[in-house]
Amino acid sequence: MKKLYLILLLLLFSICSFAQSRYVSATTKKIVFARDGGACRCCGSSLNLEYDHITPFSCGGLNDPSNIQLLCQKCNRSKSNSCTCKIHNRIVGVNCCDGSVTRTGSSSASTSRKSSSTSSQCTGTTQKGARCRNTTSNSNGRCYLHK
Known part of the structure; x- marks a missing residue:
């Protein structure tokens, strides 16, 4: 007995443990790949790409497209559970579990994401009421998270 x-x-x-999996579905991967242009969100590389949780999975980050981004293997490994790529000193996520974004570089240019010349900062706000730090080239001035 x-x-x-x-x-x-x-x-x-x-x-119970299988239900909370790090598995990212093929549909989510296609959406993220198209949205991120098939390049690392930090350095722009198109080699050894990985799907990274913006809010770390260990902190409850979901597997939906709004929380997944493309990073190359080097940037993803250097980011770990933090918000900063330590190789390029750029913000590529949120700090583990507290949801805040911290700047580690001395100038804002060194911490901004790679963007095209027609991109601007998103006019949307985060759940905590802060201004979104994503860049966008959409005519409405909002990034993919705030359409």
């Missing part, structure tokens, strides 16, 4: 309870407990545990 104890073995039966143990087996049921293990089965229940495995089902």
Whole structure:
């Protein structure tokens, strides 16, 4: 009887842990790849791309397109659970678990994302009421998170 309870407990545990997976669906990958232009959001490289959680998965970040971005392997590994790519000293996410964005560089130019000459800062606001830091080239002045 104890073995039966143990087996049921293990089965229940495995089902619960499987539901919260880091797996990013193929549909989400296609959306993110098209949105990010097939390039790293930090350095612009198109080699060794990985799908990164903007709010880290370990802090409850979801697997939906609004929380996934393309980063090259080097930038993704240097970012880890922080918000900054330590190789390029650029913000590419949010700090683990507290949701804040911190600047580590001395100038704002060194911490901005790579953008084209027609891009501008998004006019949307975050859930905490701060101005969005994403850049956009949309005519409405809003990034993909605030359409």
